[in-house]
Amino acid sequence: MTRPxxxxxxxxLQAWVDDxxxxxxxxxxxxxxxxxPDARARVTAWRTERNLLQAAMDAELRQPVPARFDIxxxxxxxxxxxxxxxxxxxxxxxxxxxxxxxxxxxDREVPLGLVSVEQEATIVHDASKGSTITQGNVAQLAxxxxxxLGRPVRPPDLSAAGYHLTGGQLxxxxxxxxxxxxxxxxxxxxxxxxVRPMYGHDMTAPMRxxxxxxxxxxxxxxxxxxxxxxxxDGDLHRLANHARDLMGxxx
Amino acid sequence: xxxxDDIRLQNAIPALRRYARVxxxxxxxxxxxxxxxxERALTRLHQVRGRPDLRPWxxxxxxxxxxxxxxxxxxxIPLVETSDAEPMQEAGQIPHLEWKEVADAFNxxxxxxxxxxxxxxxxxxxxxxxADILGLPVGTVMSRxxxxxxxxxxxxxxxxxxxxxxxx
Numbered sequence: 001m002t003r004p005x006x007x008x009x010x011x012x013l014q015a016w017v018d019d020x021x022x023x024x025x026x027x028x029x030x031x032x033x034x035x036x037p038d039a040r041a042r043v044t045a046w047r048t049e050r051n052l053l054q055a056a057m058d059a060e061l062r063q064p065v066p067a068r069f070d071i072x073x074x075x076x077x078x079x080x081x082x083x084x085x086x087x088x089x090x091x092x093x094x095x096x097x098x099x100x101x102x103x104x105x106x107d108r109e110v111p112l113g114l115v116s117v118e119q120e121a122t123i124v125h126d127a128s129k130g131s132t133i134t135q136g137n138v139a140q141l142a143x144x145x146x147x148x149l150g151r152p153v154r155p156p157d158l159s160a161a162g163y164h165l166t167g168g169q170l171x172x173x174x175x176x177x178x179x180x181x182x183x184x185x186x187x188x189x190x191x192x193x194x195v196r197p198m199y200g201h202d203m204t205a206p207m208r209x210x211x212x213x214x215x216x217x218x219x220x221x222x223x224x225x226x227x228x229x230x231x232x233d234g235d236l237h238r239l240a241n242h243a244r245d246l247m248g249x250x251x
Numbered sequence: 252x253x254x255x256d257d258i259r260l261q262n263a264i265p266a267l268r269r270y271a272r273v274x275x276x277x278x279x280x281x282x283x284x285x286x287x288x289x290e291r292a293l294t295r296l297h298q299v300r301g302r303p304d305l306r307p308w309x310x311x312x313x314x315x316x317x318x319x320x321x322x323x324x325x326x327x328i329p330l331v332e333t334s335d336a337e338p339m340q341e342a343g344q345i346p347h348l349e350w351k352e353v354a355d356a357f358n359x360x361x362x363x364x365x366x367x368x369x370x371x372x373x374x375x376x377x378x379x380x381x382a383d384i385l386g387l388p389v390g391t392v393m394s395r396x397x398x399x400x401x402x403x404x405x406x407x408x409x410x411x412x413x414x415x416x417x418x419x
Contacts, residue, residue, distance in 0.1 A: 010394075010397055013397075014371075014378075014393060014397060015378075046404060049400070049403055049407055052352075052353040053354065053372055054372060054373045056353060060268070061266065062265075065264050066282065068286065069264050069289060070261075071260050074289055075293060
């Protein structure tokens with residue numbers, strides 16, 4: 001069936017270009033190409049272009065690999081966090097527990113007002129680490145948020161500060177539903193913007209830094225909002241102010 | 252996980268980044284895809300313990316992630332679409348004009364054609380391996396490869412013509 005002298009096919013010509021023919025088959029194909037100069041010209045051009053493309057693209061292999069792709073570092077990070085499904089379950093649990101045991105209760109009581117927003121935002125920011133891109137439709141999420149909260153909840157456009165929106169998520173907290181939006185900048189730095197309605201406490205509150213995370217927290221127009229980053233960044237305060245201004249404009 | 256697996260994974264990253272750029276056409280999105288891919292790969296590294304070449308496995312993960320997450324995301328969030336003709340290489344990295352012509356022509360091909368040329372012609376993977384990565388029958392890979400090479404050649408040929416005229 002695979003006689004070396006079977007008729008030459010298009011697949012043989014591709015394999016000739018890629019140098020994947022067996023020695024016997026190569027002899028047959030070469031003989032055929034000798035008798036078909038047009039075909040030889042075609043495969044020779046293909047092979048030239050293949051080699052040129054390879055040479056051009058090999059330049060990319062010599063680019064330095066960014067530190068964020070250091071496997072040792074990624075492995076460490078992975079060890080420190082839960083898998084995504086576990087994480088989703090644990091957030092839901094932690095946020096719905098209220099009183100009881102669990103790590104919501106470091107402060108011994110369920111906090112109220114802005115303090116609770118801070119805790120929730122910390123949990124959610126941590127939980128979404130490495131969660132790739134959320135699959136939620138951000139437009140739908142914003143619309144839902146608008147209906148539930150009785151006002152438009154649009155993720156502020158932070159592109160002027162270099163951050164682009166990568167996704168969003170609805171989360172439940174023990175103070176009701178909340179929206180969280182994720183942003184990234186060109187270097188891969190990630191921030192999350194957590195938004196939920198306030199109920200009686202801290203309806204409007206000045207901005208202050210968060211205690212356990214690099215982030216800022218404030219309340220405006222009855223919404224508790226926090227902006228949380230992975231790493232401390234000198235510009236975070238300015239970014240938070242920028243977000244607050246934009247959201248004030250949208251509200 | 253053994254150190255050997257770690258090292259093989261680390262060594263495959265440049266090729267993975269390059270393939271991700273072919274998939275996404277955008278260096279930033281490509282690196283986000285690489286990050287997702289590595290995170291997924293790290294949880295499954297035991298499946299490929301001792302395999303000498305991790306590229307096919309990583310490319311499969313990247314290809315599937317690209318289809319499932321990224322395409323949908325790009326549809327949903329136009330903000331993310333920052334893929335404004337950012338050149339794949341700095342001009343200085345391709346000193347030879349011919350390279351640049353072929354690379355330019357390559358960038359104008361369809362996604363399907365670019366992927367198959369990348370995996371077969373640049374990475375030098377065997378046809379059956381490429382078929383596995385792309386989730387296609389080998390016959391489809393072969394016909395796609397033939398069409399991709401024809402298309403690339405037409406573009407290169409077309410770009411060369413003005414130069415030939417100048418020589419006359």
